[in-house]
Amino acid sequence: xxxxxxxxxxxGGVEPNVAGLSANxxxxxxxxxxxxxxxxxxxxxxTIVGMLEGVGRSVVEVGGTLVGLIGMLGAIxxxxxxxxxxxxxxxxxxxxxxxxxxxxxxxPIVVLITFLIGCIIAQQGIFHFRKFGxxxxxxxxxxxxxxxELGVLLVAIMVAGRSGSAYTAxxxxxxxxxxxxxxxxxxxDPTEVLILPRIxxxxxxxxxxxxLGAMAxxxxxxxxxxxxxxxxxxxxxxxxxxxxxxxxFTVGMVKAPFxxxxxxxxxxxxxxAVKGSAESLGQHTTASVVKxxxxxxxMDGLFAIFFATINI
Numbered sequence: 102x103x104x105x106x107x108x109x110x111x112x113g114g115v116e117p118n119v120a121g122l123s124a125n126x127x128x129x130x131x132x133x134x135x136x137x138x139x140x141x142x143x144x145x146x147x148t149i150v151g152m153l154e155g156v157g158r159s160v161v162e163v164g165g166t167l168v169g170l171i172g173m174l175g176a177i178x179x180x181x182x183x184x185x186x187x188x189x190x191x192x193x194x195x196x197x198x199x200x201x202x203x204x205x206x207x208x209p210i211v212v213l214i215t216f217l218i219g220c221i222i223a224q225q226g227i228f229h230f231r232k233f234g235x236x237x238x239x240x241x242x243x244x245x246x247x248x249x250e251l252g253v254l255l256v257a258i259m260v261a262g263r264s265g266s267a268y269t270a271x272x273x274x275x276x277x278x279x280x281x282x283x284x285x286x287x288x289x290d291p292t293e294v295l296i297l298p299r300i301x302x303x304x305x306x307x308x309x310x311x312x313l314g315a316m317a318x319x320x321x322x323x324x325x326x327x328x329x330x331x332x333x334x335x336x337x338x339x340x341x342x343x344x345x346x347x348x349x350f351t352v353g354m355v356k357a358p359f360x361x362x363x364x365x366x367x368x369x370x371x372x373x374a375v376k377g378s379a380e381s382l383g384q385h386t387t388a389s390v391v392k393x394x395x396x397x398x399x400m401d402g403l404f405a406i407f408f409a410t411i412n413i
Contacts, residue, residue, distance in 0.1 A: 107119065107134075166370075166392065176292045176296075180292045180297045190293070192297070199299050200302040200306055203260065203264040211256055214259060215255060215256065215317045219318030222247075223321070227330040236326075237340055239332070243319065244341050245349060252315035252353055253314075256307070257360040260303070260306075260361070264303060265389050269375075271372065272296075272375070273385055275372075277376075277377050277382065281295070300365040303361040311353060311356075315350075315353060323337050368389045371386070
């Protein structure tokens with residue numbers, strides 16, 4: 102504060118003199134005086150060129166993200182090929198540990214949320230279909246939505262928020278403590294040791310969670326249809342069997358591993374990009390969840406277009 106005040110007075114044409122300081126404090130003030138003044142950035146006015154520059158920087162950032170995702174995918178495939186040639190090098194114990202974290206421990210929250218979503222869909226469907234005397238058609242809507250689209254999408258979003266953020270935080274903390282550099286120094290490939298077991302665990306866990314979530318949603322919808330709409334359980338099952346086919350179930354299960362791969366790649370890319378500060382860790386963890394959800398929704402739309410093209 103003293104040095105800032107002295108410099109402001111000096112710029113005004115006055116040469117101040119600090120008097121009455123003891124020897125200890127005088128040395129401290131002299132040390133601070135040697136620090137060069139920081140560069141004052143003047144606030145520039147917003148112009149059209151500046152706005153276009155901001156858009157361009159955003160586009161470049163998106164391109165950098167895509168390049169990073171492709172690079173991480175290549176590194177994972179390379180590590181997988183090495184593991185296939187030398188199966189004993191795969192970290193099976195690590196994979197089982199992560200499988201427990203992302204699958205077994207996630208079952209309660211996934212089942213609970215999908216159960217509630219199934220109840221809400223059935224209640225809203227019955228409420229609106231009742232106006233036309235078509236209460237039973239809620240079974241068709243529930244079956245197609247849950248098995249084909251909404252079930253796997255909801256589970257993917259929950260996995261991105263729960264497991265994807267955990268992956269980013271874990272890898273980011275290792276980066277901050279220089280554990281990743283230590284692995285390279287010891288001759289280990291961080292992709293093979295840290296990332297591949299997590300990706301494999303996520304790919305295995307996602308179809309299991311999607312199946313459990315779909316069953317929980319159908320069960321919740323069936324209970325609401327019975328209690329709120331008067332649709333008996335046997336009539337519900339008969340109508341559900343007529344309304345859906347194995348293709349609806351297959352579509353949902355096919356999406357699950359690809360969504361898991363995208364979530365894992367995004368989480369690992371953001372974790373590897375963490376710098377040496379807690380602020381950077383928080384920013385990349387947030388970015389990991391946002392980007393994972395975005396890419397999952399985009400992938401769901403692409404799959405919808407693809408399956409509609411091949412009439413499935």
